[in-house]
Amino acid sequence: MRKMRLFTIADFKEEEEWLEEMHRSGWKLIGMTPPCFFYFARCRPEEVVYQLDFRNRRDGYGSAYLQMFRDCGWEYVDSCMSFHYFRKPAALMEEEEEIFSDNVSRADLLGRIWKWRMMPVFFVFFGCLLPQIWQGVLGNVSRDMIFYLSCGILFLYLWIIFHVGMKFFRMKRLLRQDLH
CATH class of the missing domain: 1.10.287 (Helix Hairpins)
Incomplete structure (x- = not known):
């Protein structure tokens, strides 16, 4: 399923909440196309936490960057315009775990x-x-x-x-x- 939804760069928290709501409704994010197209696949409805990171190529990201998130239990979903999308089942979250913890x-x-x-x-x-x-x-x-x-x-x-x-x-x- 493709959905169109526009978020500005300052709306990344709202975007995370919307993706979590979509997952609770049985639609998991599988990709994005700029500027505002989101692609979803049917899934089992569950509580999943989505987090976004902004990392430009000059800031450095690659296999080591993605492996760091995998080591912490985050699943890499996709990247779009230097925003990187990760998700993790809420059941695996340790307290108030966030990518940006401080x-x-x-x-x-x-x-x-x-x-x-x-x-x-x-x-x-x-x-x-x-x-x-x-x-x-x-x-x-x-x-x-x-x-x-x-x-x-x-x-x-x-x-x-x-x-x-x-x-x-x-x-x-x-x-x-x-x-x-």
Whole structure:
């Protein structure tokens, strides 16, 4: 079965919860296709914990990375756009076991996501999109389809930056509160 569901990079916790709910309903994740297609296979409904890790190729991942998770009982499912999907039956979980077991590693995860996903958005926004719109506003260029398309993309980027930025800000604040 294929399902379409859009999650932003800041929605990885919601994505994990949705995958767990799908598994409880008898559908286990078998793969993804960017940006928002999830593939499921019929399975026995059970409580399974899904966890995502963000690891860019430059951060290093490979057989040793995957073996580390297997050694801890996690099953590797698939990777999509540097997010790696793991699952483990809830019955095998030891207390509050998570891939990121402390706030330092959680903050490191947020930092990696911000660096590899949001910094390129800022580059495109400030380096390409704003100058294009500024030229259309100040110049004698007629307001053609390109101008209006650029304005539409501008508002999309602003929404992404605001939505993701607010979620990251809340997550970082919660991590700081837990440290004190």
